[in-house]
Amino acid sequence: MLLSPTPAEVNEFADAYMRGMRSKDNVLVVVGCCCVEYVGRARSMLGWGGRVVIVKSDGSVLVHQKVGGAPVNWQPPDTLVRYRTEAGNGISLFVIYSYRLKPPEKMYVRFKTVDMVSAHRLRDDRTLRIMGAESDIVDRIMGDPGVIEEGLRITDREKQTRSGAIDLFGVDRDHIPVIIEIKRSQPTPSAVLQLKAYVLDHQHRHTGAVRVRGILCAPSMPVMIRTLLTENKLEWRVFKCEFEQVDDAQSTLEEFT
Amino acid sequence: MLLSPTPAEVNEFADAYMRGMRSKDNVLVVVGCCCVEYVGRARSMLGWGGRVVIVKSDGSVLVHQKVGGAPVNWQPPDTLVRYRTEAGNGISLFVIYSYRLKPPEKMYVRFKTVDMVSAHRLRDDRTLRIMGAESDIVDRIMGDPGVIEEGLRITDREKQTRSGAIDLFGVDRDHIPVIIEIKRSQPTPSAVLQLKAYVLDHQHRHTGAVRVRGILCAPSMPVMIRTLLTENKLEWRVFKCEFEQVDDAQSTLEEFT
DNA sequence: CGATTGATCTCGAGA
DNA sequence: TCTCGAGGTCAATCG
Structure with a gap:
């Protein structure tokens, strides 16, 4: 867990906890000021603002604004996720880049500031039991x-x-x-x-x-x-x-x- | 932000950051071992396991397992949320209780351990611009x-x-x-x-x-x-x-x- | 693998 | 407030 890390630190942190086979149970949570670009079945842009982003090791990426039950942007499971730093307008950015082929779609989540990043190993083998079908x-x-x-x-x-x-x-x-x-x-x-x-x-x-x-x-x-x-x-x-x-x-x- | 807090500490923390009118921009993130009970349009049970829970100040509650693009349990915006501690089987629990009337449904998220709880003020006035609808x-x-x-x-x-x-x-x-x-x-x-x-x-x-x-x-x-x-x-x-x-x-x- | 169907669907527009 | 249709629907099931 890091508070107010630099883009390079977040990048290193994310790579360390989300790469490799041992990360199967890991989930990354990033909170900070970001913008989001999506291109695929449709196209969307979301300007700068504070959001909570969750990355799961199955490839799911969820971008949540402060309001709304559904993520404002997302990628489904089995999406490829990579972490980067980018230099833009003199400032450094931390970028979550996710991509898949079928259908072809990609999403960029670019952070200019990160308030907090944390990684968590979630041990969980339970499935939801639902009644009322x-x-x-x-x-x-x-x-x-x-x-x-x-x-x-x-x-x-x-x-x-x-x-x-x-x-x-x-x-x-x-x-x-x-x-x-x-x-x-x-x-x-x-x-x-x-x-x-x-x-x-x-x-x-x-x-x-x-x-x-x-x-x-x-x-x-x-x-x-x-x-x-x-x-x-x-x-x-x-x-x-x-x-x-x-x-x-x-x-x-x-x-x- | 608290690491490995006691149920009482989480309860106090959640109340402090999510109550009152000033919390409009606040979002709570809780990571820990919990179980979930839902009763409403249907009924469901989810046993103990590690999850990420997001509570927004508009009343949304999202419970995410380590896999899957959709929350395993949730409540939509405009749900009333309360935080509690419960004594169960000799151990103390932190509980996120949410309830709404139309339609009548309620959800209990009970934590027996909390790895991390954090609150974040998200400043964000942007809305998604989508093309291709x-x-x-x-x-x-x-x-x-x-x-x-x-x-x-x-x-x-x-x-x-x-x-x-x-x-x-x-x-x-x-x-x-x-x-x-x-x-x-x-x-x-x-x-x-x-x-x-x-x-x-x-x-x-x-x-x-x-x-x-x-x-x-x-x-x-x-x-x-x-x-x-x-x-x-x-x-x-x-x-x-x-x-x-x-x-x-x-x-x-x-x-x- | 694509095609079909259900969902605690969510969300927004219109009456 | 309620109804109804669209969605980057998602996700499970079936052929």
């Missing part, structure tokens, strides 16, 4: 079909068809078959096409005047999607699954006053 | 319609229809109306549907035997998309905007050997 929502609806429609009864889950797997299959209160397609995020037109394919497939297999309902179930339903559904004689339900517990919301709010 | 490509084509087709004349940009906004609208050399949909990245089936909707909408409004052409313009055109376009009597043009300079690609490659 589409399958979990299917579980929830199987457990309580009433959230979709009164009198609905689910008979199959992940029912296989030649078009793929139907999320849920059942019958409504009038004994009419219902095909339900579930999306945990905002549905796309392809979700409508998918549902339509299931319905058509079911009608083909049960040749005759069998009526089949198709319902798209998602947390939101854009107008374009509603139009597509209506055109295809399909239905929709807006359903969102919340995981937040209400119990400590109150006490939490009090704490934040 | 979809609108820039639309500009480019407006300036030189010939890249799409000889004799094409553009009459409208962002022309509003009931189905949404058409990127470009014009007439070809035979005075036949042309609707152009532009994608800066690989087109999806929904782009075809969108274009089809515009064409149908135009035909509905101008009832009669008015012929309208629809052209999808993108940097690549997968076979499936070509099939869909053909089925819908639509056309396509492959058009890509290059930004990469070839000049230093060679020298760059040599440097990385």
